Amino acid sequence: MTIHSTHPFADPDPDPVRRLRGRLGGAVSLWTAGDDRSRAGLTVTSLMLAGGESPRLLALVDPDSDFANVVERTGTAVVQLLSWQHRDLAEAFAGTSPAPGGPFRMAPFVDTSYGPRLTEATAWALVSVESSVEVGWSLLLTCVVDDLIVGDEDRPLLHRRGRYSTIDR
Numbered sequence: 001m002t003i004h005s006t007h008p009f010a011d012p013d014p015d016p017v018r019r020l021r022g023r024l025g026g027a028v029s030l031w032t033a034g035d036d037r038s039r040a041g042l043t044v045t046s047l048m049l050a051g052g053e054s055p056r057l058l059a060l061v062d063p064d065s066d067f068a069n070v071v072e073r074t075g076t077a078v079v080q081l082l083s084w085q086h087r088d089l090a091e092a093f094a095g096t097s098p099a100p101g102g103p104f105r106m107a108p109f110v111d112t113s114y115g116p117r118l119t120e121a122t123a124w125a126l127v128s129v130e131s132s133v134e135v136g137w138s139l140l141l142t143c144v145v146d147d148l149i150v151g152d153e154d155r156p157l158l159h160r161r162g163r164y165s166t167i168d169r
Contacts, residue, residue: 042067080121122151
């Protein structure tokens with residue numbers, strides 16, 4: 001057996017774009033869409049809110065995800081900001097941890113005309129997809145914010161450099 005001084009799973013040729021994106025960090029949101037036929041969700045940290053008379057929410061999502069297929073069919077979604085207590089839920093919707101019976105069974109959701117909404121979320125938006133364009137390896141969704149609720153925030157779930165964190169108030 002040989003002992004190496006480097007990490008055995010380290011990428012010998014790391015992607016600088018991926019490394020920079022990991023350093024940007026941001027709030028963790030859960031995007032959900034669907035109806036009785038099918039529903040899907042995806043954890044998203046690559047998002048931006050543009051103010052104006054008709055505010056827009058922009059997000060980069062995986063074009064091969066179930067969520068991308070469902071939101072394309074329905075044209076609407078629910079965007080909820082997650083709290084520290086939802087980090088396991090974020091992992092399940094990201095597809096990085098098991099979710100027996102599916103991630104929608106891990107927390108209470110209420111059905112809306114825009115898709116399932118996490119009942120425990122204190123900040124959420126109902127959005128309509130205005131456009132979707134492939135950008136690099138992602139799908140850029142530009143969504144009109146149709147309704148928005150911003151409640152008290154206790155411990156927001158943040159993601160930076162592959163790890164979750166929070167800010168205590």
